[in-house]
Amino acid sequence: MTKTFTRSLIAVALFSLPAVAQAATTKQDVVTHYADLAHSVYSDALTTAQTLDKAIAALVANPSEQTLSAAREAWKASRVPYQQSEVFRFGNGIVDDWEGQLNAWPLDEGLIDYVAKDYQHELGNEGANANIISNKKINVGNKEIDVAKITPELIADLNELGGSEANVASGYHAIEFLLWGQDLNGTDSGAGDRKFTDFVKGEGCTNGNCDRRADYLTASSQLLINDLQWMEKQWSATEAKNYRSELLAESADNGLRKMLFGMGSLSLGELAGERMKVALEANSTEDEHDCFSDNTHNSHYYNEQGIFNVYTGSYTRVNGEVLTGPSIHDLVAEKDKKAAAEIKAEFVQARAQLQTLVDSAEKENQHFDQLIAAGNKAGNALVNKSIMALVKQTAEIEKAASIIGVSNLNPDTADHQF
Structure with a gap:
C-alpha cells in the first residue's frame, strides 16, 4: 500500500467520525471569565494611569502648551478603561x-484651588473654599488642619472633609480640574481653559502657588496609581487570598447575580439616572460627569461599553488585544436562542444610542453640557432617548437573569422613576 493511499484512508476515516459535541457553557465558566475580564480592565486602567503620571511629570518639569495638552490627552485616554x-x-x-477615592463627583473644586468669584458651591460645605493649594493650614469648622506638605496620604485623608461628599480631594476629577480648570462656559461651547503658566515655578507663575499646584497634581497622580495597583491585585489569578478567590469560592449563581446586578444598576440608577437624568432635568452643568474637560460623552459611552463587555464576555484591551470567553449571552442562548438574539439586539441598540452623544460632541461640537441646556429641545431629546435606551436595556438584563435562573435581581434605581 502506498503512503499516498494510506493517507487517503486515514483522511476518509477521520472525516467519517461523528462530530464531537461542544461542551455546554457552565455558570462557573462565566463567573471565572468575568474575573478575567475585570483583571484585564483594571490592568489597563493602571497602565494608562501610569502613562498619565509620566505626562504629568513632563508637565511639571517643563510647563508648556505642548506638555499641558499631552497631559490632558493622557487623562482622556486613562478614562477609557x-x-x-x-x-x-x-x-x-x-x-x-473603593471607588469614591478615584471617581467621586461632582466636587466643590474650591477645596483644592482658586475658583471664579461667582463660584457656586454646595450649601453648608465649610470646606468649599479652603483652597489647599494656596494655604498651608486650613480651617474647617473648629478644626485646623496642617496641609503644608502635600502627599498622597494627605489628599486621601481630606476626602469628605467636614462630612461633605462634595469635598472630593482625590481621583480622576481632581486631576481633571487641575489640568483644565473650571469650565466657565455654562451651557455654551467650551471646556476649562487653565493656562500652562499655572505650573511655572518662579517667575512667570500665574495665579500663585505654582509649586504647590504641581505638588498637588503629582501627589494626586501617585495616589491614583496606588489605588489602581491595589484593585488590579484583587482580581489577579496569581495573588493569594484576594477578592477574586473569594468570588470564585462562592456559588456560581451568586456570582452571576453580582454580574447582572452590577450591569443593571450601572445601566439604570447610575448612568440613566444620576449621570444623565439628574443633569437633564436640572439643566445643570454642575451635574455633568466630566465637567471640566467636556469629556462626558466618552465617559457615558464607555460605561455602556463596560455593560456590553460583561454581557458578551468580550473586552478590547488598550493594546488592541481582544479578550473573549464564556458569557451570560452564551448561557441565555443555550436556554432560548430567540430570546438571546432579542436581548443582545437591545444591548447593541443602547450602545449605538450612546454613540450618538459621542457623534454630537465630535462631529457637531455639541457636547453634553450643551445638549442639556434648557432651550436645546433637540439636545434634550437626544439625551432623553439615550436614557430610555438604557431603561430598555435594563429590562433585557432582568429578562436574561430570569432565563438563566437568577431571581430577585432588583437593580438599583438610585430612587429615580423612569
Missing part, C-alpha cells in the same frame, strides 16, 4: 467601597 471598569462596582462591595 476606567469607565469600562464601573460595571464591576455595584455588584462587588469591595469595588463600591
